[in-house]
Amino acid sequence: MLPTMTNAPDTNAAVIESFRANAGQVPAPYDDPPPMALLHTIGARSGREHIVPMRCLPEADAVVVFATAHGSERHPDWYRNLIANPDIVIELGADTVPVHATELVGDERERAIARWIARVPPVAAVFERTARPVPAMRLAFASGVADVAATHSDTD
Numbered sequence: 001m002l003p004t005m006t007n008a009p010d011t012n013a014a015v016i017e018s019f020r021a022n023a024g025q026v027p028a029p030y031d032d033p034p035p036m037a038l039l040h041t042i043g044a045r046s047g048r049e050h051i052v053p054m055r056c057l058p059e060a061d062a063v064v065v066f067a068t069a070h071g072s073e074r075h076p077d078w079y080r081n082l083i084a085n086p087d088i089v090i091e092l093g094a095d096t097v098p099v100h101a102t103e104l105v106g107d108e109r110e111r112a113i114a115r116w117i118a119r120v121p122p123v124a125a126v127f128e129r130t131a132r133p134v135p136a137m138r139l140a141f142a143s144g145v146a147d148v149a150a151t152h153s154d155t156d
Contacts, residue, residue: 071129
């Protein structure tokens with residue numbers, strides 16, 4: 001079951017607990033899921049920390065996450081939070097990594113989405129459910145932690 005507005009916080013709490021109990025390995029409803037990260041975003045209005053579990057697309061010195069909101073016509077709150085406060089930390093496996101978020105645009109965004117759909121074919125339906133452009137956010141590792149990418153590389 002995909003999270004709805006009424007059960008998303010409960011679902012996130014269970015996923016976060018599973019993530020931390022299993023060094024970042026969280027089951028998915030499909031085979032060979034990509035890595036998961038826990039994003040520690042800072043509320044754009046509240047200034048409070050929010051922890052959001054997200055599957056991610058690893059790159060050499062970053063991970064990319066997609067603001068699909070399960071096909072909703074509204075951008076997810078975590079996206080607005082990253083735009084307002086792009087310097088955050090993420091958890092990858094047992095590592096906590098400082099990152100800087102930037103939104104991918106144009107051809108770079110399109111290439112990232114194509115790689116994501118190729119990596120996780122079921123996600124194509126999510127992109128088709130919404131008329132809004134789905135933002136792609138690159139979370140670049142702070143200098144000195146690029147070796148994290150090798151540790152958490154995708155197995156595809």
